[in-house]
Structures are given as C-alpha cells and as structure tokens.
Amino acid sequence: QKEVEQNSGPLSVPEGAIASLNCTYSDRGSQSFFWYRQYSGKSPELIMSIYSNGDKEDGRFTAQLNKASQYVSLLIRDSQPSDSATYLCAVNPIGGATNKLIFGTGTLLAVQP
Amino acid sequence: GAVVSQHPSWVICKSGTSVKIECRSLDFQATTMFWYRQFPKQSLMLMATSNEGSKATYEQGVEKDKFLINHASLTLSTLTVTSAHPEDSSFYICSARDLKGQPSNQPQHFGDGTRLSIL
Numbered sequence: 001q002k003e004v005e006q007n008s009g010p011l012s013v014p015e016g017a018i019a020s021l022n023c024t025y026s027d028r029g030s031q032s033f034f035w036y037r038q039y040s041g042k043s044p045e046l047i048m049s050i051y052s053n054g055d056k057e058d059g060r061f062t063a064q065l066n067k068a069s070q071y072v073s074l075l076i077r078d079s080q081p082s083d084s085a086t087y088l089c090a091v092n093p094i095g096g097a098t099n100k101l102i103f104g105t106g107t108l109l110a111v112q113p
Numbered sequence: 114g115a116v117v118s119q120h121p122s123w124v125i126c127k128s129g130t131s132v133k134i135e136c137r138s139l140d141f142q143a144t145t146m147f148w149y150r151q152f153p154k155q156s157l158m159l160m161a162t163s164n165e166g167s168k169a170t171y172e173q174g175v176e177k178d179k180f181l182i183n184h185a186s187l188t189l190s191t192l193t194v195t196s197a198h199p200e201d202s203s204f205y206i207c208s209a210r211d212l213k214g215q216p217s218n219q220p221q222h223f224g225d226g227t228r229l230s231i232l
Contacts, residue, residue: 049218100159103159
C-alpha cells in the first residue's frame with residue numbers, strides 16, 4: 001500500500017467551477033500535511049499547509065483535513081486556466097526525524113476555459 | 114521569504130563528465146536539504162537527504178558513489194553527478210527546510226530545478 005495516494009487524473013473542470021483534489025495517507029500518526037502545485041517543467045511550489053482537523057482557507061484555496069479518516073483535500077474555488085497543473089499532496093509521517101516528506105504521485109488538474 | 118536558489122538551471126554535457134549542482138537557502142538556514150530527481154511525466158523521486166556537517170542519507174537504489182552530496186554549511190548543499198551518462202539525464206530538484214520552528218511543521222521549499230542532459 002502506498003503511503004500517500006492521489007488519483008492521477010486528469011481532473012477536468014470548467015473555468016469558474018470548484019476543483020476538488022483528494023489525498024489519503026497510511027500513517028495514522030502523521031502530523032503535518034502540505035499541498036504543492038507543480039507546473040509542467042517547473043519545480044513544486046508550496047500552496048498550503050494544514051496541521052489540525054477541519055478547514056483552512058487561503059484566498060481561493062481551502063485545505064481540509066480529517067485525521068480520523070486519514071484524508072486531506074484541497075478545494076480550489078473559481079478555478080482558472082492558470083490553475084492547470086499537477087497538485088502534489090505531501091505528508092510528514094510520525095517519527096520523521098529528518099522531516100522527509102512523503103509525496104503522492106500528484107493529480108493533474110485541467111481547467112477548461 | 115523561504116527562497117531556495119538552485120544553480121545551474123540547465124546543463125548539457127558529454128558522457129563521462131561530472132556535473133555539480135548547487136542548492137542554497139537564501140533567507141533561512143537549513144540543517145537538512147533534500148535532493149530529488151524527476152523524469153518526464155513521472156512523480157518526484159527522493160534521492161537523498163543532505164545533512165549539514167555529516168554524511169548524506171541515500172534512498173534505496175541510489176548509488177552514493179555516483180551521486181556525491183556535500184552539505185558544508187547551513188545554507189549550501191551540492192550534488193555532484195559523477196561520470197554522467199545519458200541515462201542520468203533528468204530534472205534534479207533540491208529542497209530545504211527552515212531550521213527554526215517546530216521541525217515536523219516545517220514545509221520543504223524547492224529550488225527551481227536543474228535540467229541535466231547528457232549527450
């Protein structure tokens with residue numbers, strides 16, 4: 001079983017819609033969770049971090065964490081074509097002394113104009 | 114804040130050449146930096162964890178003699194691809210975590226990556 005799982009997509013949404021990206025993780029004791037965006041040919045950039053159960057909002061982005069169900073999601077409101085990218089979920093597992101993040105394989109989001 | 118600079122951006126060189134890639138944290142200190150490799154349309158693959166003042170920790174299957182890592186200061190880690198061959202052509206990306214704050218809550222900040230092409 002993969003430690004961090006994401007649907008590879010592509011997830012296609014029309015411009016202006018809400019894009020919902022999901023991620024599940026296997027280490028129940030994981031404490032910190034991150035969403036990165038990676039444009040084609042570029043390196044990942046940090047979008048959001050979340051540490052507590054519930055929602056965390058930042059502009060058009062909302063991260064949701066449910067530790068009991070071991071999933072974290074990212075909602076993108078009013079999706080724009082410029083949001084088209086691969087979204088990587090990353091988890092810091094319990095006991096990660098070197099704080100090595102475990103990355104999912106990413107979900108490709110395509111926002112259709 | 115949290116800027117990571119990676120140099121060079123592009124390298125094209127002949128087979129057998131050794132190539133050094135630098136990763137610098139510009140506005141924070143990092144005891145730990147990470148080196149990734151990414152092939153086209155594939156996911157990030159962690160190669161090694163670079164530890165300031167000590168030996169790097171390599172992931173399974175990564176040759177430590179092939180990929181030399183040096184982390185001599187709190188702001189600089191280098192990756193040297195020794196005797197590079199065409200199969201080493203890839204996108205190499207470094208990341209760093211801020212030394213300050215609770216370690217488990219600190220995200221990794223990525224450099225812009227180095228595209229390596231071995232002819």
